[in-house]
Amino acid sequence: MPELPEVETIVRTLAPQVEGQRITEVTVLMQRSLQSGNELLSLLVGGVITKAHRRAKLLLLDVCAADGSDLVLAFHLKMTGRFFVHPPGTSPLKHTRLIVDLGPGGRLFFDDMRSFGWCRIMPAALLNSWPFWATLGPEPLECGESELAEHLARQLTGKKRNIKACLLDQTIIAGIGNIYADEGLFCAGIAPQRRAGDLQQVELQALAEAVQNILSRAIQECGSSIRDYRDALGNAGAFQNSFGVYGRKGKSCHICGSALKDGRVAGRGTVWCPVCQQ
């Protein structure tokens, strides 16, 4: 399920295939997948994709439209969203929701089995007035470790929710999902059900360090492939082989050998070590 490291890997593998390419057609196969910007579709045709990049779990394609205006295609992959550039003439697949034709550059497919993912097309100038965008928390890898710890301290003061729910909250910190929340908390030695406002400064420091460490390592390993995730070249990631807790319920902790516990925290399947995480 694409979280920050997976979306980052997709962007890195997609960018060389689409940047500089001219859009010749856009086809929406599932209307629900295009959340907004229907009226801008015709403006895309003839435009050029100038940049593929990422913010939080969003994949963004900057487009210089045919009339010279700047547009943005924002994609949220949710759990099963995928990108792949097929040769020209390729027919849609079973779960293809949207196609961006790039002439001789091929056909960019947005596939999404569960149809939770979406695309929004908007003028670049309106990006900042989009509530989801405007309320996103900081990029965890774009601030220093102590800066991130201080940010968490400010955000979590007085919070009664558990720390896992806070890590999943994109307005507190951007890009973390269920996998990296569990892994980060394990790495920091903090139990997921701890009340966020009760965490001590030294624990927040450890958490900031753990989150940055886990996310960077996951990017180096090209993300985690549990079942569905593939990058824009069709390759699986490898970080799932380095999991400390996620998907390892009942198995023994790599650090202390205790049986890992599992349950629901913040409404999500959660695994933790009852000894290493306090």
Added chain:
DNA sequence: AGCGGGACCTGTGGGC
């Protein structure tokens, strides 16, 4: 206001 939980989806896998 802040928080918890259901709805949205569809394929997979375990149990009977």
Added chain:
DNA sequence: TGCCCACAGGTCCCGC
């Protein structure tokens, strides 16, 4: 063998 159901999870929305 085949059917049924729980489960996976990011975000929005609703109700307490």
